[in-house]
Amino acid sequence: MNIQFIGVGAAFTTPAYYQSNLLITADSGKRLLMDCGTDARFALAELGIDGRTVGNVIDAVYISHLHADHIGGLEWLAFSTFFNPTAPKPHLFIEERMMQQLWECSLRGGLGRIEGRQQTLTDYFNCQPLAAHATFHWEKITFTLIPMLHVDVGSPPHNHYSYGLLLNTADGPRVWISTDTRFEREIIIKTGAVADVIFHDCETTAYNTPVHAHYTELCTLPVEIKQKMWLYHYQPDPIYDPQRDGFQGFVRKGQLFDFSINH
Template sequence: MTKLLFLGSGCAFTVGTDNYQSNMLLITDTGKKFLIDCGSDIRYSLYRQGFSYLDITDIYISHIHADHVGGLEYIGFSSKFDPRCQKPRLYTDKEIMHNLWNNSLSGGMKYIENEIVTLEDFFKPIEIDEDKAFYWENIKFNSIKVIHVNSASVVTPSYGLFFEINGIKVFLTTDTQMHWNSLGKLYQQADIIFQDCETAKFPSGVHAHYQELLDLPLSIKNKMWLYHYQPGKLPDAKKDGFCGFVQRGQEFDFSSSIFAENNFTAINSTFV
């Protein structure tokens, strides 16, 4: 049994305790846990589900916005100064790995008592070649470069994940604009899609917006779960052909028989 648990399913600026940022845990039947993104509220969302930094041995980072990396300082310091912990393995794209320390983490983590340290003092970095595969617990993950922010002169990518468990093909977009030309083939290949979805009244342009996703073929929407949405009232996603909006605490079980029986529905373990 391998499950994907959404520690939160909200956007970067989610407020309150009803939801958290869209960080996830992939949990194997052996109890191993793979944290997918590590946002600034991870210390709350982990504990809400009964976990802590002690459970985190492997982390994947899709890009360096704070809702995806802002919790690494917490994980890094907590692990370093707790003798029960080993350095967590940190997986990300080569360029992101370089920028992660220099542009995001070093300001708060570079100096400790009597020592100047580097990223390697907190984590075991595993660099991923662009659009290449890596493995965790015998699961092959394909890193998918997607367009997140295009400033005209510089494109800031995010790296989604395409992986297969028990014959079930999963596409996790992370943060991406809606580009059918680059994503359409992956949408078609996947058995289940987790799609970041902006629901704001005034679109930012850096995420796929719900109104754009409405135009997707029904065959794609029928296997698509929406996450990374704004607080407030949500559209009726099921009525519009989607699987629905992911709720904080939902688990998706990739055991073949359960998955087939539930037809892409999730085990809802939301804490009240």
């Protein structure tokens, strides 16, 4: 298994970083796209995957939450695969309550009609709804959803959660990708204790917003957690020195992490 960050930036970023979406490639060679934001088609094109080939290269998509930097490219992906007669229908893994919201609130306006017929989400994807703490399997990789509070609106049923993933293979390391999250110290320490490698959301603005973990907050974590942690989803030109502060570093756009057994 390997993981390549096709982008590492926050929602409002530049082509030097792109938005934080990534490719997970199984030992079989099949690829799962983790989030498909507005920048995804440009980021994928830089890797040689464009609208003509994406359907034959991307086997599955996982969506962590419904902000545009994580779903804004789904219409492009859906049409690119639907109108490619040689492309299999991609699998779509997403937390079950978000699936209807994804269609009704974000995708239906563009994807709901083609010439001569009305469409549903299942016309474009093999939909795989998941429970909030579910474990699912794809290409001999085990994925466990880790809900993280992203936006607190003061009403738990209406709060905006982002569902990170803990990845595990039979003989490889356990890899945790947080996706977008506030600073959730207890969850970080608990999940980080069982993970071998951590990729965590990291805001690097001059001020702390309440919806992302800020670099200065992450610096307060125990040394043994920081030693496992790579930082991503940051703003352009960060001023911090993560290695000096005990982290692995900032993930670079396009950086490939090879966790295959024989690597």
